[in-house]
Amino acid sequence: MSVxxxxxxxxNGGMSLFRKINIAVIVFVILYAGIAILQPNYLEPAGITNFxxxxxxxxxxxxGQIFVLVAGGFDLSMGAxxxxxxxxxxxxxxxDPGNTAWAILVLYAxxxxxxxxxxxxxTVLRVPxxxxxxxxxxxxxxxxxxxxxxxxxxxxxxxxxxxxRFTFRDVPLVGSFPVAVVVLVVVALAAWWGLQKTxxxxxxxxxxxxxxxxALSGVRVEATRIAAFVISALAAVxxxxxxxxxxxxxxxxxxxxxxxxxAACVIGGVQLMGGxxxxxxxxxxxxTLFALxxxxxxxxxxxxxxxxxxxxxLISAVASGAWRRRRAG
Amino acid sequence: MSIDAIALxxxxxxxxxPGVRALEAVSFDCAHGEVHAICGENGAGKxxxxxxxxxxYQPDAGSILIEGKPAAFSHxxxxxxxxxxxxxxxxxxxxxxxxxxxxxxxLEPTRGGRLDRKAMMEGARRLLGRLGSPISADARAGDLAxxxxxxxxIAKALALDARxxxxxxxxxxxxxxxxxxxxxxxxxxxxxxxxxxxxxHRMPEIAAIADxxxxxxxxxxxxxxxxxxxxxxxxxxxxxxxELSDYYPARPDTPPGDVLLEIAGGGNAELADIDLSVRAxxxxxxxxxxxxxxxxxxxxxxxxxxxxxxxxxxxxxxxxLRHPRAGIEAGIGFLSDDxxxxxxxxxxxxxxxxLLVRRAFASPVRGSRAGTLADGEADTMMRRLDxxxxxxxxxxxxxxxxxxxxxxxxxxxxxxPRLLVFCEPTRGIDVAAKAAIYQLMRDVAARGRGVVMVxxxxxxxIGVSDRILVMHQGRIAGECSPEVGEEGVMALAVxxxxxxxxxxxxxxxx
Numbered sequence: 001m002s003v004x005x006x007x008x009x010x011x012n013g014g015m016s017l018f019r020k021i022n023i024a025v026i027v028f029v030i031l032y033a034g035i036a037i038l039q040p041n042y043l044e045p046a047g048i049t050n051f052x053x054x055x056x057x058x059x060x061x062x063x064g065q066i067f068v069l070v071a072g073g074f075d076l077s078m079g080a081x082x083x084x085x086x087x088x089x090x091x092x093x094x095x096d097p098g099n100t101a102w103a104i105l106v107l108y109a110x111x112x113x114x115x116x117x118x119x120x121x122x123t124v125l126r127v128p129x130x131x132x133x134x135x136x137x138x139x140x141x142x143x144x145x146x147x148x149x150x151x152x153x154x155x156x157x158x159x160x161x162x163x164x165r166f167t168f169r170d171v172p173l174v175g176s177f178p179v180a181v182v183v184l185v186v187v188a189l190a191a192w193w194g195l196q197k198t199x200x201x202x203x204x205x206x207x208x209x210x211x212x213x214x215a216l217s218g219v220r221v222e223a224t225r226i227a228a229f230v231i232s233a234l235a236a237v238x239x240x241x242x243x244x245x246x247x248x249x250x251x252x253x254x255x256x257x258x259x260x261x262x263a264a265c266v267i268g269g270v271q272l273m274g275g276x277x278x279x280x281x282x283x284x285x286x287x288t289l290f291a292l293x294x295x296x297x298x299x300x301x302x303x304x305x306x307x308x309x310x311x312x313x314l315i316s317a318v319a320s321g322a323w324r325r326r327r328a329g
Numbered sequence: 330m331s332i333d334a335i336a337l338x339x340x341x342x343x344x345x346x347p348g349v350r351a352l353e354a355v356s357f358d359c360a361h362g363e364v365h366a367i368c369g370e371n372g373a374g375k376x377x378x379x380x381x382x383x384x385x386y387q388p389d390a391g392s393i394l395i396e397g398k399p400a401a402f403s404h405x406x407x408x409x410x411x412x413x414x415x416x417x418x419x420x421x422x423x424x425x426x427x428x429x430x431x432x433x434x435x436l437e438p439t440r441g442g443r444l445d446r447k448a449m450m451e452g453a454r455r456l457l458g459r460l461g462s463p464i465s466a467d468a469r470a471g472d473l474a475x476x477x478x479x480x481x482x483i484a485k486a487l488a489l490d491a492r493x494x495x496x497x498x499x500x501x502x503x504x505x506x507x508x509x510x511x512x513x514x515x516x517x518x519x520x521x522x523x524x525x526x527x528x529x530h531r532m533p534e535i536a537a538i539a540d541x542x543x544x545x546x547x548x549x550x551x552x553x554x555x556x557x558x559x560x561x562x563x564x565x566x567x568x569x570x571x572e573l574s575d576y577y578p579a580r581p582d583t584p585p586g587d588v589l590l591e592i593a594g595g596g597n598a599e600l601a602d603i604d605l606s607v608r609a610x611x612x613x614x615x616x617x618x619x620x621x622x623x624x625x626x627x628x629x630x631x632x633x634x635x636x637x638x639x640x641x642x643x644x645x646x647x648x649x650l651r652h653p654r655a656g657i658e659a660g661i662g663f664l665s666d667d668x669x670x671x672x673x674x675x676x677x678x679x680x681x682x683x684l685l686v687r688r689a690f691a692s693p694v695r696g697s698r699a700g701t702l703a704d705g706e707a708d709t710m711m712r713r714l715d716x717x718x719x720x721x722x723x724x725x726x727x728x729x730x731x732x733x734x735x736x737x738x739x740x741x742x743x744x745x746p747r748l749l750v751f752c753e754p755t756r757g758i759d760v761a762a763k764a765a766i767y768q769l770m771r772d773v774a775a776r777g778r779g780v781v782m783v784x785x786x787x788x789x790x791i792g793v794s795d796r797i798l799v800m801h802q803g804r805i806a807g808e809c810s811p812e813v814g815e816e817g818v819m820a821l822a823v824x825x826x827x828x829x830x831x832x833x834x835x836x837x838x839x
Contacts, residue, residue, distance in 0.1 A: 199702070200693035206685055209674040216633065216671055217740065218657040218689035227693075275676045 023320060024268045024284040031291035038298045045174040053167070053178035054246070055290035057082075057239040060184060061261035062268070062282040063191035064235020067228040069265050070195065072208040072274030073122065073129030075229060077136035078236040078261055080144070081114055082254025085240025087144040090156050090249045097157040104160070107237050114140065115233030119226030129229075137258070145251055152249040164245020180242055184283075187238060192279040194231070204228055208274025263310075264289045267317040285317075334360045335397065336524035337413075337493050342381055342391035351377040353548045354391070359493065359524045364515060366527045366535045366556075368564055369545035370787060370819075375528050378545070379495055382526075383415040384408035395493070414486030415495040418619075420478050424471025429453035431470045432485045456484040460514055476507035483514065494518060495526040500534060501620045512538050530618045532561040532823045544568055561825055562816075569787055569815035576764040577792030578771040585611035585795070589748050589779040590630065595639035599625035600803050603639065607748060607779040612770060614794025614811075615783040616818050622803040624666060627752045627783045631663035632656035644747065657686065662746035664737060666753035666783070668730065672737045675726035679718055680707040682725045682736050686744045710739045715765060731762025738769060748779040755789060767793050787815045 032042070032051075041047045061078055068075040085107050092103035114136065121132040155161075167178040195201040203224045206214040215221045236254075243253055262272075268285025270277030292313055296306040337359045344352040352374050359365040369375050380386045382393065384402030393400050395411050402408040408415075422431045429449050430437075438448040453466035462480045464473065470481060479499060486494055496515070500508040508531075515538055519525055529535055535542060535556070542559045544551040544567040551567050586609035595603035599622050607613050617623040628634040630641075632650025641648055643659055650656045656663065665671035674682050684707055691702065698704060708721050714735040718728055725733055734754065741749060751770065755763040770793060774780045784790050790797055791811045799806045799821035807821045 197697055198693065199688045199691045199695045199697050202681060202684075202688050202697045203693070205677060205681070206674050206688075209676050210670070212671050213665075213674055214685065214689070216653050216663060216665060217685045218654045219685070220654065220689070271676075275674070 023317075023324070024281060024288050027267070027317075028284060028288040028291055031288060031295050034295050035291060035298060038295070046176050049167075049174055049176060049178055049181060051290075051294065052184065052287075053164075053180040055287050056178075056180040056184040057164075057242045057246075058257065058260055058264060058290055059283050059286035060187045060235055060242065061239045061257055062264040062286040063187050063279060064232040064239075065258070065261040066191065066265050066270055066277055066279060066282040067195060067204060067231045068129070069262065069270050069272060070208045070274055070277045071204045071225055071228040072211065073225065073228070074133060074262065074272075075118065075232040075236075076130065076133040076258045077114060077118060077140060078232060078239070079254040079257035079259075080137040080140035081111060081233060081236035082240040082243060082257055083251060084110065084140050084144045084147075084254075085237050086156075086244045086249055086253045087148045087152050087251065089160055089241065089244050090152055091147055093157050093160055095155075095157060097159045100157055100160045104241065107241070108234060111233040111237035112230060114236075115230030116226065118233065119229035122229070123222040123225050133258075141251075141255075148249075148251065150251075152251060156244050156249060160241070161245035164242040166245075180245070183238070183242060187235070188279060188283050191231075191235075191282075195279055200224070200227070205275055208276075210275075260289060261286070263314045263317075266314065266321070269321060271321070272318070289313075334362070336361045336363075336395070337382075337526075338394040338397075339378070339382065340392045340394070342378065342388045342393075344377055344381060344386060344388050351548050352381070352388070355545070355548070355550045356391075357526075357543060357550070357553075359526050361492070361522045361524050362519055363540045364519055364525045364527050364538050366529060366539035366542045367545060368529070368535065368542060368568055370568055370785075373545040373568070374548040375545055376497065377548075379415060379497055379526070379528065382408065382413060382495060384413075409489055409491075412490065412492040413495065414489055414491035414493070416479070416482045416486060416497065416499060418498050418501060420475070420482055422470040422478055422481060424469070426470055427467045428457075428464055428470055428473070428481050428484075429466040431481055432456060432466075432488050434485070436488065452488065453484070456487050457481075459487065460484055461517070474507075476503050476510065479503070479511065480514070483518075491523070493524045493526070495528075497528045498530065498619070499527075500529065500531060501618075508534065530823055532564060532825045535564070536561060561823075565816050565819045565823070565825075569819055576767065577789075578768045580795060581610070581771075581775060583610070585609060586777060589644060590781075591642040592630070592636070593640050595629065595636040595641065597625070597629060597634060597637045599634070600629060600636070602804055603629075603636075605798060605805065607781055609747075609777045609779055610774050611795040612774050612780040612782055612793055614790040614797040615781060615800060616785075616787065616790045616797055616822055617800030617806075618822050619785065621800040621822065623783045623785075623800040624752060625803070626800065627663065627666075627750045627781065630656075630748075630781065631661055631750050632659075633663065654689070657690070657744070657746065660747035662686075662741035662744060662749045664734075664741065664749070664751045664754060666756060668733055668737065668757070673725050673733055676724055679711060679716065679721045679723060679725050679728070679736050680704055683707045683710060683739045683743060686740050690744075706743075707739075710743055711736065714739050714742075714769065729758070729762075730756075731758035731765075734758055734762065734766060735769075738766065742769075742773070746778070748781065749773055750781045750783070752783045753785060754782060755784075755786065763789075787818055790818065791815055 036042045042051060065075055065078060088107055089103055092106055093099040118133055118136055121127050122129045163183055164180055167176045169176050171177040195204060203219050206219055207221045207224050211221050264286035265282045267288050268281030270282055296309055335358055339357045341354040341356055342352050343354055355378060367375050381388050384405045384407050387403060400411055432453045433449050438445045450466050457464055460480055460483060464477050464480060500511055503511060515525060527539060539556045541553060541555050542564060543553040544564060588606050588608050590607040592603050592605050615623045615626060625634060629636045631653060632655050633653050635651055648659050650659060684702055687702060711721055716732050716735045718732060725736055754766050770780055782793060794811055796810055797818060798808050799818055801822060801824050809817055
């Protein structure tokens with residue numbers, strides 16, 4: 001170990017950030033280049049913003065999931081909450097655009113409740129988060145199924161779909177700009193601020209790194225953990241509202257998204273078991289994962305092969321992360 | 330004792346760890362039908378010696394002979410095959426398995442490739458009978474009392490046909506009745522010709538059971554002698570006989586200030602009848618052997634493992650702390666003895682580690698670097714503490730123990746509590762950092778704060794404390810001034826209290 005007096009650490013913060021995310025960014029650039037070769041219009045402004053629009057729900061979920069991951073847990077209930085949001089949105093609005101505003105409020109209230117229950121089950125009942133949120137996943141899927149009576153309505157009101165669907169036209173420079181990308185930027189900035197710029201965020205890192213040390217230092221470990229689950233759930237509702245604008249209403253619109261969100265975070269350098277990660281990395285990871293899906297689609301691979309490729313990439317991402325950490329010491 | 334009866338011989342065993350020479354040319358032997366006790370302070374090298382014998386560590390130099398034949402163990406299993414069984418302080422039974430299953434773990438009798446449950450039960454009953462124990466072979470191990478579990482551990486060793494039995498502080502967790510029973514058991518095994526290596530801190534026990542005693546200190550063997558030539562006073566003197574180093578800070582001339590903390594009749598599962606007071610400006614040392622309750626006392630004061638009985642007054646008002654946060658709010662700080670598990674956020678930066686307590690009590694939506702949470706504040710504190718690191722943004726996990734400890738200490742100094750409880754403040758850190766931490770403790774006291782220092786390191790307790798409480802079996806065995814020396818403290822700690830010490834105790838209690 002160097003015995004030099006503490007020097008100016010300025011360069012190093014940026015350096016370590018760069019080191020943390022550069023794999024995700026590099027992989028993203030490579031994948032996007034592959035996409036562009038197959039479909040040159042992905043290089044046009046409209047192509048880029050459209051890609052971002054479709055990647056937004058996943059990126060938003062990753063921005064919520066990262067709080068739970070850094071705190072040392074998992075939130076597997078996100079995808080089911082997305083489904084419940086879309087189904088609930090169609091049931092509450094009942095084809096009447098006048099219902100949209102309060103329906104969205106109710107959906108966020110449901111998200112708040114789901115996050116609180118997840119957090120309380122983990123902290124008070126001491127159920128491991130992977131089990132607690134798996135149970136929540138199954139329950140929410142059941143609720144969504146029952147609420148819709150098994151046959152969800154075909155569509156949501158247009159003003160509900162505004163966030164996922166609407167695109168500003170004739171914007172200077174880029175031409176068109178989707179509302180979803182604005183949402184992504186807002187959510188990502190909020191998550192970045194919350195996780196990396198506030199006292200709360202530092203506590204999330206602390207409880208993910210060493211909950212016992214944090215508790216002995218006076219950190220409210222349980223309250224912090226519950227808050228992480230609430231943030232994750234609110235992100236899932238946001239993701240659900242965005243996805244509602246994309247396609248039809250169905251009972252499997254969110255299925256699997258929780259794992260994709262976790263995968264996105266991991267690709268972006270977030271450490272499973274907690275204590276390490278950055279929002280920029282999580283967003284970059286989500287874009288990388290979505291670029292991978294897009295590329296596999298363009299290549300016209302059959303679904304099973306796409307799933308396999310996705311799994312291989314995920315394992316490689318985690319392995320390379322662990323390898324880099326080992327080398328860094 | 331004839332030479333051919335020697336069961337075990339260790340010759341010039343040397344073992345180093347990074348930065349520490351744990352064993353220096355230690356020789357040791359034990360005959361069949363002999364109980365050979367090893368005594369020494371914490372850190373004297375007893376555990377390392379046993380781990381070398383058990384194949385857990387490989388010695389850097391030296392040789393081991395089992396019944397005259399050279400042996401080299403690269404793995405614990407090899408030592409077990411050679412007939413060496415070690416009963417560690419922490420028992421290793423599987424709590425959900427039966428007694429018989431535990432005894433035959435790894436050597437289950439089989440018939441036709443299948444577990445022969447009947448043979449296993451019979452064998453277990455036979456072994457327990459040989460030990461004169463009434464324990465049922467099909468009881469669940471986790472349901473047994475500690476003393477019974479220990480008997481099962483011994484039966485487990487006998488199932489392997491151990492000819493050499495090593496017991497590491499076997500009575501540490503036992504009360505007097507059960508300890509006596511265990512000693513009877515040891516005597517019985519001795520009469521069967523088992524060679525027994527017996528590590529203990531309890532002097533009366535050693536006087537009662539040992540045939541020979543070996544004293545270790547600072548990784549060396551001091552002396553080996555028959556028990557007849559080793560009265561308890563002499564053992565204690567040899568254990569601690571070293572000079573006080575001069576790196577302890579000078580004690581202040583000023584008398585201590587007002588009473589900060591006052592505990593009357595405090596107790597919980599591990600503690601009983603705790604009466605103590607701490608004044609502003611003084612350093613109260615708490616000494617005692619492992620398992621004496623000194624760590625539990627520190628945690629009870631802080632509210633981590635709260636008192637369930639008695640009354641506690643802090644700054645003149647009664648308090649009842651139920652958790653650490655309450656302790657910190659009341660004005661108490663706590664430096665854990667387990668730096669890695671309870672102190673460091675290993676992956677976070679030095680600054681984030683240092684600011685942890687301040688951030689725990691700031692508004693959650695406050696900027697993480699706002700005002701008193703700024704990098705500059707943390708850096709100033711770390712420079713004051715002379716933390717040596719490449720840069721303060723580096724992860725704390727990469728630092729040496731001494732620098733980590735300074736950062737964790739800085740975490741508390743940033744909060745500046747009225748009372749600071751230090752648990753083993755210098756465990757595993759180098760001499761220079763030790764001296765710095767002693768000076769910091771003295772500085773804290775000089776600013777009118779109270780300091781409680783729990784330590785297993787006797788010279789440190791003597792060198793730093795203004796007065797010393799000695800714990801023994803969950804109680805305060807006595808209070809003394811540092812002038813009584815290491816022998817006086819050790820005598821209290823082992824439950825052996827020569828008359829002259831009472832004077833000091835009476836004076837301090839007033």
